[in-house]
Amino acid sequence: MRGRTALLAPALILALPVLIAGCRTGTTAYAPVENVRYAAIGQDPFWMVTIGDDRIVLRLGGEAGEGVNEAVWPRTLPRTVDGVRTWESGEGTRVIAIESRPGPCTGARGRRYQDNVRVRLSGRELTGCGGRLLADYRE
Numbered sequence: 178m179r180g181r182t183a184l185l186a187p188a189l190i191l192a193l194p195v196l197i198a199g200c201r202t203g204t205t206a207y208a209p210v211e212n213v214r215y216a217a218i219g220q221d222p223f224w225m226v227t228i229g230d231d232r233i234v235l236r237l238g239g240e241a242g243e244g245v246n247e248a249v250w251p252r253t254l255p256r257t258v259d260g261v262r263t264w265e266s267g268e269g270t271r272v273i274a275i276e277s278r279p280g281p282c283t284g285a286r287g288r289r290y291q292d293n294v295r296v297r298l299s300g301r302e303l304t305g306c307g308g309r310l311l312a313d314y315r316e
Contacts, residue, residue, distance in 0.1 A: 209234035209247070215255075215264075215277070217294040219305020220285050226275055226296055226307075228252060233266050233273060235296065248273075270299045282306035288313050 210229035218225045223238030233250040250266035250273050257263075262277040274297040282293045283306070290306035297303075 207236075209236070209249075215262075215275075215307065217275070217277070217290075217292070217296070217305055217307025218284060219294070219296075219303050224296065224303050224305065226294075228264060228275070233264060233275070235273060235298075272299055273297070277307055281311060 209227045210232060213227055213229040215228040216226065225236045227234045227236075230252065232252050235248045235250075237246045237248075248271075250271075253264050253266045255262040255264045255277075260279050264275045265272070267273050276295045276297070277292045278294075279291065280293055282290045284290060288306070289311040291308035291311055292306065294305050294307040295302060296305075
């Protein structure tokens with residue numbers, strides 16, 4: 178019996194990397210930009226905006242069973258007036274404006290962020306929270 182165990186040990190050691198690799202999933206976290214400068218999130222419908230690198234990325238959750246939509250604009254520097262930061266990008270009918278007002282904002286599941294955010298698209302307005310996460314009260 179001991180001889181059989183001695184033969185199995187090297188086989189198990191050789192098989193270990195294969196077994197570990199089989200447990201690994203192929204999913205990676207969603208990252209529309211590498212160097213995030215600002216991010217915000219909202220619900221009803223779900224949306225997320227990320228500003229960084231050379232672009233502004235808006236991800237909209239599908240409504241009524243539709244898929245997720247993503248739109249990209251060239252990144253611009255924010256304009257700050259009375260503490261309110263505003264990024265505007267695009268032209269014609271494809272324009273986005275992101276307005277970030279300081280002040281605590283409570284988002285989904287009790288998460289508190291440093292800013293209240295409003296995203297204006299051509300004919301549509303989304304509200305949510307953004308900036309640094311102040312507290313996470315999820316249970």
